[in-house]
Amino acid sequence: MxxxxxxxxxxxxxxxxxxxxxxxxxxxxxxxxxxxxxxxxxxxxxxxxxxxxxxxxxxxxxxxxxxxxxxxxxxxxxxxxxxxxxxxxxxxxxxxxxxxxxxxxxxxxxxxxTYVDVVRDAAPYLWLRELEQVLRALLYCLEASGPRGGWLALLPPAQARRIEEYCRRDGGSDPLDYVDLYDLRQLVEAGWDRWFRSWLSPLDLGAALDLLDRLRHARNDVAHMRDLSPGQRQELEQAVRRLREPVRRRLLDEPPTRPDRR
Structure with a gap:
């Protein structure tokens, strides 16, 4: 368009x-x-x-x-x-x-x-990409204690198959590299009490899901290069920070390691 x-x-x-x-x-x-x-x-x-x-x-x-x-x-x-x-x-x-x-x-x-102008314009996209990266790193960190069958087992079968198909078609090696904010939102909801509550504290489940829903809708606007108003940019940045900060801070203290699959 x-x-x-x-x-x-x-x-x-x-x-x-x-x-x-x-x-x-x-x-x-x-x-x-x-x-x-x-x-x-x-x-x-x-x-x-x-x-x-x-x-x-x-x-x-x-x-x-x-x-x-x-x-x-x-x-x-x-x-x-x-x-x-x-x-x-x-x-x-x-x-x-x-x-x-x-x-x-x-x-x-x-x-x-200048480069400053380009970076400023791209900032909403970069904020969301980093958030996805942080949440995927959290999945890797918790994988050893995660659900039997892996994280995709928490998703509806058709949704899990879609992610696996994306990974296979793209020549990827790990389906978790292909989960998006919609998938992450469902994983957080399904595994809140057992895996995610302590990592996203002080947010409660309702607040975490609300932020993920808002960010998911904002990502659609950003991905389609729709202009955000100054107020929307500020709201987006604040929402990203609220989800990102507690997880990223703890991941820096407890670097994620993949379980040995041999």
Missing amino acids: PTTLWQAGRIARPALYARPQDPVGRVLAALKQAGFSRAPVWDGRQVTGALTARTWQRLLFEGLDPDRVTAAQVQEPPLPQVTPAAGLLEVLDGLARAPAVVVAAPGRPPGII
């Missing part, structure tokens, strides 16, 4: 840009005030270059007065450029070659993307 495609223009921040005729000293002062370290040079139609840390180093080395030279006279080659419709692959390719990528369209002021 086009509305869910990742597009550079969606996360680009307005760039603090210089005009070719701007005195470099004025641009440097504006960058310092804004807390930025680089500025595209834009002539009103297209990006022609960039002022970067290398520019300032060269001015110092050559003894040039920043107030007496213009951006056009000292600009570096342009930073990597992408269109507003560019995907993540193109943006990451640019960031592999430079500290920032310029988002440019003819006749429009440029935007800019």
